[in-house]
Amino acid sequence: MFDRNGPLRITATVAIATSMVAGCSSMSGDSEDEKLRQMVTGTTSAPSTLDPAAAWDGSWELYKNVYQTLLSFPSSSSSPEPDAAKRCGFTDTASRVYRCTLRDGLKFSNGNALDSRAVKHSIDRVMTIKAKSGPLGLMGSLDRVEAPDKRTVVFHLKKSDATFPFILATPATAIVDPESYPAKKLRKGNKIVGSGPYTLKSYSKGKKAELSRYEGYHGPAKPKNDVxxxxxxxxxxxxxxxxxxxxxxVAYRGLTPGQVSGFQKAQANGNQEIELTELLGSEISYLVFNPKDRMAGNPAVRKAIAELIDRKALVRNVYNRTTDPLYSMVPGGITGHTSAFYDRYGEPSKDQARKTLSEAGIDKKVPLTLWYTTDRYGDTTGETFAELKRQLNKSGLFDVTVKGRPWSQFVEGYSKGKYPVFGRGWFPDFPDADNYVAPFVGKNNALATPYDNAQITDELLPQSRKESNRATASKKFTTAQKIIAKDARLLPLWQGRVYVASLKDVAGVEWVMDPSTLPRLWELHMKSSW
Structure with a gap:
């Protein structure tokens, strides 16, 4: 996505659970509230809007729990499976016509029927409203939506796109009630009409959302709490x-590496009250090189940097080993992942970098400014760039300056091509290698920094999208990653992890994040309450 991180941090993604507050069903009491199975969670990722047509950011974390999509990611797989749909599939061999049949008896929280008309309405309004902050960018392959009968939806694509089912599993395609959400404008207010596992009982922007289990929900989720x-x-x-x-x-999102390390040390010292579970994350951090810049546009300069950056030292010195070194734009855990940059450049080598520069006729220190955003990815971003500066300047081959700007100024700067090198983070819209390659290549990519490579954009990506078997498609991404490493227009730095820490009495935390690291709040419960 352009940055689903929104207010998220580029640190480890962490969920922490502690003891239940009064009102938990594991506690005795006679009031109705005390009989409910309740959880109270905390996060630094507040929704920017409650209308799915206007959000391509951290708002998805709430949407995941109150809206329904045709498909969703199950606990045990990164392949989408039916949710509001009873079944879905391509009806042609070219992966250009996708048909879904809805479940019986679907209803929105206001009692209105959820039928194929509602699905078509939900997708059409995203494409009609074209909100600047909305998920229209994910609909690039969609031509039109048809609703031939109440339970059938047919998607016609402009071109082959086997990743389309993954898009239907994201909140970008959340299904909304046609009577409550206008076709040509965004819905206002603090209410939601959805059909997901929860209803939004009350909402205070930037402060609190109160969710209540939706008894009319029909889907694969099996809530283990009530509120x-x-x-x-x-x-x-x-x-x-x-x-x-x-x-x-429970707290998820935004904890710093130091806070994560604190819990790890406490556990190592025998504190068994908090159990820490570590999961593989899908978040990545990387550098972008401006091809129009005199220095960053020189392949030898980019490759010398690739030969100098010590990712292991970076994750050790800045992130306390709460992230992992990344040697490809496609992270580990995603089908098609390779270590293309390591395979090409090996371990950090000052001698090799000096040779690369010398062969290009560069015998003096290379002056270069690295840019980062000061308020988008957390405090560790500045520390990351200080470490990169230290490594490059220590080599004696570079004279690096580091500068930071608030997000709005930062985006404006790199969009106008003012920055030679700048840092970005990426949280995938869906867990497929396509979503780690396609957004960054081509003339009009998500980085506002053209990266023209016809082999990737005109051959490998189109070919991969014809493969409904994504394991087969991974061969194309292996080649793409080799090309990206050779060009060194992008430089992957690290891959985030997901940490889940909980009191020994809290259960479900191992399932709370889906493959796109969106929280499934319905999995949380106290062991004694389920």
């Missing part, structure tokens, strides 16, 4: 404070 309160925090320090004071039960 979830989501508290939104401006920073992780306040969230951790609330956690320690037991004002919240």
């Amino acid at each position: 979830v309160t989501v508290e939104y925090f401006q920073d992780s320090a306040k969230m951790v404070k609330a956690l320690k004071e037991k004002k919240i039960d």
Whole structure:
């Protein structure tokens, strides 16, 4: 996505659970509230809007729990399976016509029927409204949607795209009620009409969302709690404070590597009250080189940097080993992942970098400015660029300067081609290698920095999208990753991890994140309450 991270941090993604507050079903009491299975969660990722047509960001975390999509990702797989749909599939061998049949008895939380007309309406309004912050960019291959009868939806694609089922599993295609969500404008207000596992009982922008289990939900999710309160925090320090004071039960998003390390050390010292579970994450961090810049546009300069950057030192010195070195734009855990940059450039080598520059006629220190955003990815971003500066300058081959700007200024700067090298982060829209390659190549890519490579854009990507078997398609991405490493227009740095820490009495945390690391709040519960 252009940056689903939104207010998320480019640090480890962490969920932390502590003891339940009063009202949990594991506690005795006579009131109705005390009989409900309740969870209170905290996050630094507040929704920017409640209308799915206007959000391609962290708002998806709430949408995942209140809206329904035709497909979703199951706990045990990164391949989409039916959700609001009873069954879906391509009806042709070219992967250009996709048909879904809806489940029986689907209803929105206001009682209106969820039928094929609602699905068509939901997709059409995204393409009609074209909100600047919306997910229209994911609909590039879609030509039109048909609803031939109440339970059948047919998607006609402009070109072959075997990744389309993955898109239908994202909140970009959340199904909304036609009577509640206008066809040509965004819905306003603090209410949601959906058909997901929860209804939105109340909402205070940037502060709190109260969710209640939706009894009319029909889908694969099996909620293990009845009520979830989501508290939104401006920073992780306040969230951790609330956690320690037991004002919240679960916290996800935004914790710093130092805070993660603190929990790890506590556990190593025998504190068994908090159990830490580590999962493979899908978030990546990388550098982008401006081809029009005098220095960054020189292949020898880019390759010398690729030969110098010590990713292991970066994740050790800055991230306390809460991230992993990344040697490809496609991270580990995604089908098609390789170590293309390591295979091509090997371990960091000053001698090799000097040779690369010398052969290109560069015998003096290379002046270069690296840019980063100061308020998008967390405090560790500045530390990351300080470490990169240290490594490159220590080689004696570069004279690096580091500069930071607030997100709005940062985007404006790199969009106008002002930055020689700049850092970006990426959280995938869906867990497929395509979503780690396609957004960054071509003339009009997500980085506003053209990367023209006809072999990738005109051959490998179109060919891969004809393969409904994504394992087969991975061969094309192996080649694409080799090309990206050779060009060194993009330089992967690290891959995030997902940490789930919980009190020994909290269950379900191992399933709380889906393959796109969106929270499935319905999995959380106390062991004694289920």
